[in-house]
Amino acid sequence: MTNLATIVGASARRNPAAVAIKMDDIEISYGALETLGSKVAGLLAAHGVKAGDRVALISPNIPQMPPIYYGILRYGAVVVPLNPLLKSREIEYHLTDSGATLAFAWEGVMGEVQGAAAATGTDVIPINADIMALLAHSEAITEVAAAQKDDTAVILYTSGTTGKPKGAELTHGNLLSNAELSVSLFSIEASDVLFGGLPFFHVFGQTCALNAAVLGGATVTILPKFDPVKALEIIQRDKVTIFEGVPTMYIALLRAPGRENYDVSSLRVAASGGSALPVEILHEFESRFEATLLEGYGLSETSPVICFNQVDGIRKAGSIGTVVAGAELKIVDDAGNDVEAGTVGEIVASGGFIMKGYWQNPDATAAAIKDGWFFTGDLGRKDEDGVFFIVDRKKDMILRGGYNIYPREVEEVLYEHPAVAEAAVIGRPDDVHGEEVCAAVALRPGAVGAEDPEALAADIQEFVKARVAAYKYPRKVIILDALPKGPTGKILKREIVVP
Secondary structure, eight states: OOOTTHHHHHHHHHOTTSEEEEETTEEEEHHHHHHHHHHHHHHHHHTTOOTTOEEEEEOOSOTTHHHHHHHHHHHTOEEEEEOTTOOHHHHHHHHHHHTOSEEEEEGGGHHHHHHHHHHHTOEEEEESTTHHHHHHTSOOOOSOOOOOTTSEEEEEEOOOTTSSOOEEEEEHHHHHHHHHHHHHHTTOOTTOEEEEOSOTTSHHIIIIIIIHHHHHTOEEEEOSSOOHHHHHHHHHHHTOOEEEEOHHHHHHHHHSTTGGGSOOTTOOEEEEOSSOOOHHHHHHHHHHHOSEEEEEEEOGGGSSEEEEOOTTSOOOTTSOBEEOTTEEEEEEOTTSOBOOTTOOEEEEEEETTSOSEETTOHHHHHHHEETTEEEEEEEEEEOTTSOEEEEEEGGGOEEETTEEEOHHHHHHHHTTSTTEEEEEEEEEEETTTEEEEEEEEEEOTTOTTTTSHHHHHHHHHHHHHTTSOTTTSOSEEEEESSOOBOTTSOBOGGGOOOO
8 A cells, every 4th residue: 555644654653752743842743643644534534525535735834734734645635735825816726726625724824715715615624723622522543545656645736837837646656756765865764853944835845854754754843934043043953964945045044144153063964956056055055064965856746856966976066966766867859859968958757756647637738748758848968977957947048149048057157246145047028139138136145335236236247247158148137135936935037027
């Protein structure tokens, strides 16, 4: 039986008293996590939920979330994790599209959820102080529902940058095998403490932090909303051994006031994904935190990990490493043909981590998966050593005067400027060249020249101009207080407005 929820019971049997989930002074043992999951299953039965029904889970990383997540799976229903920052009309779309009959919703978002649920006829169970009493009176379902590896476990909605969000159907087999891979990649043991700052409603945090930790019998110490100083406090207090984050989290840690006053010696490995990690940040983090930082690659549709810099393999700064066990990766041209090493093309993936398809969207599924290969939409290249490099998102590539410009290449140079903390390069329509290169940056605290933004922007422009081909440097540089970010901390280029 491959029900993902069985990993809770397995760890509970090995060591029921071990701490599974921790948030400050709140701790949930593996024994308690197993019991609470069985109570959640009983609550679903009382609400008339049937096996295969979709159940929405709208919550930040709080102690109640994991028991609900595993309880839904345990019962044989499908989890639909949703970002708690969504507004009512967005929630209504997701509830309608997934056909969710029930939703667990954190009390802090009930104002947005109630209107959406009323419109869709979805029952709502608030995640508040009363939920533990509710579970206490619920009849436990001790058995775990049988599930085949191809049965859908979770529907994860993509960000919808190219239209309405699509629900990626991830199976029990997808998620279990990727959690097993993550345990192997990071050598997770029961004694490890993982930082749980990546949202569990997103695939990176859900697989690589939550599921991997539970599978390995380790502890996840959670932070509902990322704050670099609080993160440093948690690393010191809980002796975190594995930190997982997106590039903006690493930048924030490095720039946090008083960073050097925290004891972070417990850290042994860190993992970065979600977007490209600037090489300057990788080197600076490894130097200052004295921990190995591994960059990898994956998508919601791939469960997510399919390529990673591996501790015992070839490591190259600026790369996403080598293909992981259980996956296949190749680079193809626009016609779908393999390209030679060093040539830029689209990254396509195959293997046991690829989603079943997009929920009730056969056209989108057929466009994304062809002959068993998932077309990622990301541009990359593979070198002679079999190491993969992300060049950019296919849709982010800038075409200026007939030349292809990959924003990441220019962003790497921007990060080398001493005043720049964060950078994003985007293309904007231009009557002469078709598209023009523009850059938005946020400054480091106390950056020299910040008192004269126009002069500093000009200096940054000249800095890049001296280091890249003439057609690549940004013709406009704007300085913002902060770059817009999504729920995982990924920079949202589509929300940057260049005047």
